[in-house]
Structures are given as C-alpha cells and as structure tokens.
Amino acid sequence: MAFIDRGNGLNFQGAHILSINQFEKQDVTRVFDVADQMQPYALRKKVTRVLEGAILGNMFFEASTRTRVSFGSAFNLLGGEVRETAGFESSALVKGESLQDTARVLSGFSDVICMRHPDEGSVAEFATASRVPVMNGGDGANEHPTQALLDLYTIRKELAATGRDIDGLTIAMVGDLRHGRTVHSLCKLLCLYDNVKVVLVSPKELLLPAELIEAMRSSGIAVQTSEDLAPSIADVDIVYSTRIQEERFGSKQEADLYRGRFRLNQAIYTEFCQPNTVIMHPLPRDSRADANELDNDLNNNPNLAIFRQTDNGVLVRMALFALVLGVVDTVDKYSHDIRWFNARA
Numbered sequence: 001m002a003f004i005d006r007g008n009g010l011n012f013q014g015a016h017i018l019s020i021n022q023f024e025k026q027d028v029t030r031v032f033d034v035a036d037q038m039q040p041y042a043l044r045k046k047v048t049r050v051l052e053g054a055i056l057g058n059m060f061f062e063a064s065t066r067t068r069v070s071f072g073s074a075f076n077l078l079g080g081e082v083r084e085t086a087g088f089e090s091s092a093l094v095k096g097e098s099l100q101d102t103a104r105v106l107s108g109f110s111d112v113i114c115m116r117h118p119d120e121g122s123v124a125e126f127a128t129a130s131r132v133p134v135m136n137g138g139d140g141a142n143e144h145p146t147q148a149l150l151d152l153y154t155i156r157k158e159l160a161a162t163g164r165d166i167d168g169l170t171i172a173m174v175g176d177l178r179h180g181r182t183v184h185s186l187c188k189l190l191c192l193y194d195n196v197k198v199v200l201v202s203p204k205e206l207l208l209p210a211e212l213i214e215a216m217r218s219s220g221i222a223v224q225t226s227e228d229l230a231p232s233i234a235d236v237d238i239v240y241s242t243r244i245q246e247e248r249f250g251s252k253q254e255a256d257l258y259r260g261r262f263r264l265n266q267a268i269y270t271e272f273c274q275p276n277t278v279i280m281h282p283l284p285r286d287s288r289a290d291a292n293e294l295d296n297d298l299n300n301n302p303n304l305a306i307f308r309q310t311d312n313g314v315l316v317r318m319a320l321f322a323l324v325l326g327v328v329d330t331v332d333k334y335s336h337d338i339r340w341f342n343a344r345a
C-alpha cells in the first residue's frame with residue numbers, strides 16, 4: 001500500500017490518511033485545490049457518479065454526528081454508497097475480535113474505510129491489516145487529521161476574504177488542549193506555515209502536550225500560554241474554541257472542574273476582539289448552561305464560522321476520497337446537472 005513519499009509529497013492514491021505527520025505543505029495545497037473543485041457538487045449544482053459502485057465502510061466506535069455524516073455525505077456526493085457500523089455493542093469487537101481481524105473482514109466489503117475509535121493509535125493498528133485505504137476519523141486524544149484539514153481550509157477561506165493569509169496567522173486555541181485531538185492535528189498542520197503565532201488558552205492541567213509545544217517552537221511558531229481568555233483574544237485572527245473532552249476524564253466531576261472556564265459571547269467579543277476576528281470551533285459546542293463555551297448570542301455574528309467549517313468539511317472529505325481513490329480527473333466526466341429544486345441556490 002502506498003504510504004508517505006517524502007520529498008515528492010504524499011502519494012495519495014491508495015494511501016491511508018492517519019496523521020498530519022504524513023502531510024507536507026504541497027499536499028495540503030493539493031487537498032485544498034481539489035476541495036475547491038468539489039464546490040458545484042457539494043452545492044448541488046451538479047451531480048457526479050464517479051464513485052458509482054464503490055462502498056465506504058464508515059466505522060464509528062465513539063460518539064459522532066458531523067464527522068460520520070460528513071464522511072458519508074461526501075462519499076454519497078461522489079456517487080458511492082455507505083455502510084455504517086456504529087458502537088462497540090453492535091460490532092464483533094465486543095466478542096473479543098481484534099482490530100486487525102475486523103480490518104481483514106471489513107476491508108473485503110469496502111473500497112475505503114473511515115474509522116473513529118477511543119484508543120490512541122487504534123486506527124493505525126486497524127490500517128495495518130486493511131486491504132483498502134483507511135481514514136482516521138479520530139483516535140482517542142491523539143489525532144483528527146481530516147478535521148485539521150477542514151479547519152485550515154476554513155481558516156484560509158475566512159482570512160482570504162479580508163486579504164489575510166495562513167502565513168502570518170495569529171490564532172488563539174481555547175479550552176481542553178490536552179485531550180482535544182482536533183487541536184493536536186491543527187497544531188501539527190500549522191507547523192508547515194510561516195510566521196504563525198499560537199496562543200494556548202487553557203487551565204494549566206489541560207495544557208497542550210509538551211511535545212506538541214516543542215514541535216511548534218522548533219518549526220518557528222511563536223507559542224504563548226495563558227489561563228486568561230480576554231487578553232489572549234485581543235489581537236488574533238482566529239479564536240478556535242473547544243469543548244472540555246469529558247469522555248477523556250476519569251469522572252464527570254473532574255471534567256466539571258474545567259467546564260465553563262472560557263466562555264465567549266457577543267459582549268466579550270465586542271469588548272476584546274478585533275472586528276474581523278473569526279470564531280471557530282470543531283463542534284459540538286457544549287451549549288449546556290454550565291459550559292456554554294460559545295454562546296448562542298454569537299449566532300448572528302458574521303465572523304462566527306462554525307457552520308461554514310462543517311460545510312467545508314464535506315468539500316475536504318470529498319477531495320480526500322477523490323485523491324485516495326484516484327478519480328480527481330474524472331469527477332466531471334461522470335457528471336450531469338441536478339434534476340430537482342435546489343433550495344440552496
């Protein structure tokens with residue numbers, strides 16, 4: 001199976017997508033260019049059947065709404081079909097089957113597999129026995145590479161609208177940086193860019209893992225840490241808020257100690273942020289009263305990009321499927337106009 005081809009970039013066709021470590025800057029640019037090409041299909045202006053007959057095995061062993069459905073929708077939009085496995089209880093893993101055996105079986109039924117699992121390294125372990133490409137939809141607190149790609153794609157688009165660029169970006173990452181896999185992957189991705197400044201806002205117990213801080217510093221990123229939200233978001237392009245990852249704590253009570261520590265609402269935004277600061281969150285935002293990390297009163301703020309992020313996720317995942325399955329150049333060949341009323345137009 002093709003893997004990392006350092007120097008010439010990632011050979012996407014047939015590759016597993018497991019970690020941001022696989023990507024060079026040119027690979028990221030390639031994904032973004034293909035994601036741009038997917039726009040007419042995601043916006044339902046056109047339909048493509050390029051993946052007709054292909055099957056995605058979508059295996060989610062941890063809670064998920066958007067990542068699971070986003071992978072599935074992206075595959076459907078390219079004309080492929082989706083088979084889902086959700087939850088340990090309904091899979092043979094509960095009978096003691098190894099991840100590798102599950103991979104040996106499921107890869108016989110599928111052309112590509114997306115997987116989320118609570119254990120770090122589990123998706124890579126699964127991939128070692130898979131006969132088809134595997135994409136990591138989140139392995140415990142480790143990584144969530146497709147989310148990082150869609151986050152950076154969003155950052156690029158949002159900043160471009162006001163003449164800014166990823167190079168030169170200043171971003172505040174807020175919340176549970178210790179367990180937040182989206183943050184871990186995004187930090188790795190930012191290492192590929194120049195003149196980036198990162199402000200890490202978290203309780204000290206939930207600081208970003210030291211090796212990631214070290215990796216960012218040694219790639220030239222200026223990293224600051226803070227336990228105080230207001231001064232940290234005063235001069236940034238992006239505020240990237242995250243949820244306390246309750247499922248990674250020993251108990252709910254322990255997670256409760258940190259919930260609601262860094263709340264952003266419109267009043268705080270108006271007082272402390274620049275008028276063009278973009279607000280992002282991988283979602284789900286915890287909207288319960290004791291958390292409320294991004295208040296609903298931000299919903300009318302034009303710089304709230306959280307639902308543009310989820311829309312962009314479909315584009316980026318379509319791009320990854322097209323690249324990994326080698327159909328980038330034939331997507332348009334198998335296309336036609338839509339035949340139904342398009343409410344989005």
Ligand code: NCD
Nearest residue numbers: 067138181182243282283284
């Ligand atoms: C994130 C995840 O699962 O890591 N969600 C997502 O995939 N968009 C973030 C979270 O659950 O807090």
